[in-house]
Amino acid sequence: MSSAKSCKIIAYFTIAPVGTESTSIGSYVAAAIKAIDKVKGLSYEITPMGTIMEADNLEPILEAVKAAHGALTAKNVLRIESTLIIDDRKDKSRTMKDKVDSVKKHMKKFQV
Numbered sequence: 001m002s003s004a005k006s007c008k009i010i011a012y013f014t015i016a017p018v019g020t021e022s023t024s025i026g027s028y029v030a031a032a033i034k035a036i037d038k039v040k041g042l043s044y045e046i047t048p049m050g051t052i053m054e055a056d057n058l059e060p061i062l063e064a065v066k067a068a069h070g071a072l073t074a075k076n077v078l079r080i081e082s083t084l085i086i087d088d089r090k091d092k093s094r095t096m097k098d099k100v101d102s103v104k105k106h107m108k109k110f111q112v
Contacts, residue, residue, distance in 0.1 A: 010087045014050040018079035032068035
């Protein structure tokens with residue numbers, strides 16, 4: 001079994017303001033990402049529906065969520081909804097890239 005120190009924590013995070021004047025939330029997401037970008041010890045990748053984060057321990061991920069909420073609060077958002085899913089695997093060292101590569105490898109089995 002791999003040392004827990006070498007294992008990455010991977011998280012999926014979404015954030016959205018509630019009750020704004022427009023259905024567009026791009027500027028709010030941008031503010032959240034700008035805040036997340038300042039968190040030390042965190043890698044992230046923006047996707048069309050959320051942000052994937054990776055860190056050596058849980059603290060940077062939770063700090064990123066707090067920073068994102070703070071960024072929307074600073075934009076006078078009165079209600080914020082977010083989702084955080086954490087993959088804290090201790091038995092095997094994995095990264096965001098490893099997980100994607102694994103799925104791609106399995107997909108090749110289905111190709112003719």
